[in-house]
Every structure is written in structure tokens, then in C-alpha cells.
Amino acid sequence: MHLVAATDEQMGQRDALTYSEWGKLLSPEGYAAREQRLRAHPWSRADMRTWLLCGEDGGVLASCETFRTSSFLRTAGGPLDPGDSFAIASVFTEERLRGHGYATRLMDLLAAELERQPRAHAALLFSDVGPRIYARSGYQALPAWDWHLSPTPGDPRAPVDTLLREDALGPALGRLRQPEVPFFFWPSPAQLDWHLERGRIYVEHLGCSLPPSAGATAGASTILWGLVGRSAELTVLMLDARSPSEGQALLEAARREASRSGLSRVVLWEEPSHAPLLPLLQGEGATRVARDGSLPMVRPLRPGLPLSPLLPAPRGLWV
Structure with a gap:
């Protein structure tokens, strides 16, 4: 299994599959238009990517999105050290492919990819399936x-x-x-x-x-x-x-x-x-x-990143 960045065509194909999960209130056509409109937003254009976990035959096993967001470390002397963190969204495995650990493998390979970013600090996600699945990949839950x-x-x-x-x-x-x-x-x-x-x-x-x-x-x-x-x-x-x-x-x-x-x-x-x-x-x-869903969970992407139990995760960070 390997990780690849999705093309525009592959994003559209994933939209057709994820409609049943996140298309509430919209028709399939309306949901596809929503996804295109959100991807066209300036924040998405600059800082969003869709990732695919692929098998050896190239078939897609699972997918997710990442959004780059700012984060800061306080150095020993007090100044803020800016860096990049990554909010993870829309983790999805087709129903016929569930139960094989593909979402966990996707999270592990994605973390390894993000750790290679020169200014990487941490990954942030908001789980709708509880903490257990993402805890396997090193994510820690915050109060919600x-x-x-x-x-x-x-x-x-x-x-x-x-x-x-x-x-x-x-x-x-x-x-x-x-x-x-x-x-x-x-x-x-x-x-x-x-x-x-x-x-x-x-x-x-x-x-x-x-x-x-x-x-x-x-x-x-x-x-x-x-x-x-x-x-x-x-x-x-x-x-x-x-x-x-x-x-x-x-x-x-x-x-x-x-x-x-x-x-x-x-x-x-x-x-x-x-x-x-x-x-x-x-x-x-x-x-x-x-909170029912949207449980904030954080995974450090660099050794020694200090995670305080008082770390805030306001709604403005959600994806």
C-alpha cells in the first residue's frame, strides 16, 4: 500500500462515493457542487490536498483531506516560533472495504508524509467515530x-x-x-x-x-x-x-x-x-x-512537541 495525492478527476470520483456519508440536505449534484465550491475557496486553493491510500494494483482503499493551518511554539525565552500544522478531514473507506485497517494505515502513512514537511508541528482531526481508531496512530483526545x-x-x-x-x-x-x-x-x-x-x-x-x-x-x-x-x-x-x-x-x-x-x-x-x-x-x-462527534484529537509531528491538557481547539479550527 502507498499514499498518493489525488488528481482533480480522482477528487470528483471520491465525491460520488462520500455523498452517502456527508451529503445530508443536498442532492448528489448539489453535494458535488458544494465540494467544488469549497475547494475553490482561497483557503482550500492554498492549503488543501486530498490523499489516497492505494493498493498494489492502484485501486483506492481509503482517502482523506488535509488543510494546512498555522501553529506556534513558545520558545524558552518566550517568543513564538511559527510553524505548520495540518487539519485532517473526510477520512473515508467504502463500506465494502471496511474492517481491514485501511483507515489506520492511511493515517500512519500520512503522518510520515507530514513529518517530512520542514515546518511541521502537529496534525489535528475531529473524530466522529470516537477516539479508539485514531489513537492507534498516535492521536490524543482533548476534552469536548x-x-x-x-x-x-x-x-x-x-x-x-x-x-x-x-x-x-x-x-x-x-x-x-x-x-x-x-x-x-x-x-x-x-x-x-x-x-x-x-x-x-x-x-x-x-x-x-x-x-x-x-x-x-x-x-x-x-x-x-x-x-x-x-x-x-x-x-x-x-x-x-x-x-x-x-x-x-x-x-x-x-x-x-x-x-x-x-x-x-x-x-x-x-x-x-x-x-x-x-x-x-x-x-x-x-x-x-x-459533544456528539467532532472530538478533537492531536498528533505531534516532531519529537518533543509539548501538548498541554489545556490546549484549546475552538470551532474555528474544525474541518
């Missing part, structure tokens, strides 16, 4: 809890200083504090816009509206959100709450934006830095649940 917040009526502008537009993702991302951990992932504005592109694709199928805003600021605190997939939810992509009161104001704005856009709820992925904010979330219309 969600907060579901009910929409509330009112003007989203009232609790905050400003609502943010989609064209302000870059400056807004620059306002966020980077995590105080030895190693962390960090998305780009194009990566966050890729999430919003998914919402632009799905909105016509969901019976709701695209949120007019992409986040908000309150004091020194910032939140970024969006309709980002095939559920009518307002998903928090990034949240930097400098104080509990500012964080509460940002989430109240999100709940009001969800109501204004006809969305069913706000979904916040819990991060270690949210701990001071959590007591204020507990109450009517707020529920903490163990």
Missing part, C-alpha cells in the same frame, strides 16, 4: 463539551460595543489573545471565512437567514460567529472573553442574533479559557452537553 444557548429576542447591538461584518475577520482575529500554552493552533481570516462559505451554501436548504453580522466586540473582548454548516445554528468560531461580564454580553448578542436570523440555538465549544465565564452561563436556556 458544548454549551447550547437558546435564542433570545432583542437587538444584538444593545449588549455590545460593535457588531462585526464578514469583511472585518482579519482585524477581529488580530484583537484575540493567543493562548498562554506551550503550543497552539491559530486560524487565518481565510480559514474562518471558509466556515462562513459553508453557511452560504447551506442557507437556502435550512429555512433561515444568514446572520447579518459575523461577531461582536465588548470592551477588549471579541467573539466571532456564523451559520457554518448544515444545521440552523449560530456557531461560535472564536471567543476571547477578557472578563465574565464582557463574555456574557457577547453571548447575549449571539443569542439575539440567532433569534433575528431564525436559528434554533447558539453553540459554543467550551475551552479552558472560558472557565471564569461558565458560572454565568448556567441557568435558563443554557445547557452543557458532552
Whole structure:
């Protein structure tokens, strides 16, 4: 078995096979168009590859995608050492080929390929099948809890200083504090816009509206959100709450934006830095649940990479 990068034709062939797994709400033709549109996005064009595990006869046994994303190591003196990490998505084996360990072999060969990249730090994936399969290939699971917040009526502008537009993702991302951990992932504005592109694709199928805003600021605190997939939810992509009161104001704005856009709820992925904010979330219309799928898992791609148990994996990193 060997690993190869897929051609455009082979990507289209995989789309036809993966429709049954990830084509919810779309026709096969609509799903193929979705995949082409997402691959045409600037972030994908620059940083995405599709990989095939092939047998000796050249037949495809399994496949996945990788997206290059930025990551940083804190050196002994404190400065940040930038590097490349790789988010892994769409790991797929046809049903007739399952049970032979092909997904594990794909992950092992892919890790060896990524380790050869000169600036490689780590691989990141979000498992929908639990931790066991990927743990075989050296991936470590991170905690995965969600907060579901009910929409509330009112003007989203009232609790905050400003609502943010989609064209302000870059400056807004620059306002966020980077995590105080030895190693962390960090998305780009194009990566966050890729999430919003998914919402632009799905909105016509969901019976709701695209949120007019992409986040908000309150004091020194910032939140970024969006309709980002095939559920009518307002998903928090990034949240930097400098104080509990500012964080509460940002989430109240999100709940009001969800109501204004006809969305069913706000979904916040819990991060270690949210701990001071959590007591204020507990109450009517707020529920903490163990995440169903999208379990974050990390595999170092260089010896000695420090993985803190407090490593954040916000929704903005998901692929």
C-alpha cells in the first residue's frame, strides 16, 4: 500500500462515493457542487490536498483531506516560533472495504508524509467515530463539551460595543489573545471565512437567514460567529472573553442574533479559557452537553512537541 495525492478527476470520483456519508440536505449534484465550491475557496486553493491510500494494483482503499493551518511554539525565552500544522478531514473507506485497517494505515502513512514537511508541528482531526481508531496512530483526545444557548429576542447591538461584518475577520482575529500554552493552533481570516462559505451554501436548504453580522466586540473582548454548516445554528468560531461580564454580553448578542436570523440555538465549544465565564452561563436556556462527534484529537509531528491538557481547539479550527 502507498499514499498518493489525488488528481482533480480522482477528487470528483471520491465525491460520488462520500455523498452517502456527508451529503445530508443536498442532492448528489448539489453535494458535488458544494465540494467544488469549497475547494475553490482561497483557503482550500492554498492549503488543501486530498490523499489516497492505494493498493498494489492502484485501486483506492481509503482517502482523506488535509488543510494546512498555522501553529506556534513558545520558545524558552518566550517568543513564538511559527510553524505548520495540518487539519485532517473526510477520512473515508467504502463500506465494502471496511474492517481491514485501511483507515489506520492511511493515517500512519500520512503522518510520515507530514513529518517530512520542514515546518511541521502537529496534525489535528475531529473524530466522529470516537477516539479508539485514531489513537492507534498516535492521536490524543482533548476534552469536548458544548454549551447550547437558546435564542433570545432583542437587538444584538444593545449588549455590545460593535457588531462585526464578514469583511472585518482579519482585524477581529488580530484583537484575540493567543493562548498562554506551550503550543497552539491559530486560524487565518481565510480559514474562518471558509466556515462562513459553508453557511452560504447551506442557507437556502435550512429555512433561515444568514446572520447579518459575523461577531461582536465588548470592551477588549471579541467573539466571532456564523451559520457554518448544515444545521440552523449560530456557531461560535472564536471567543476571547477578557472578563465574565464582557463574555456574557457577547453571548447575549449571539443569542439575539440567532433569534433575528431564525436559528434554533447558539453553540459554543467550551475551552479552558472560558472557565471564569461558565458560572454565568448556567441557568435558563443554557445547557452543557458532552459533544456528539467532532472530538478533537492531536498528533505531534516532531519529537518533543509539548501538548498541554489545556490546549484549546475552538470551532474555528474544525474541518
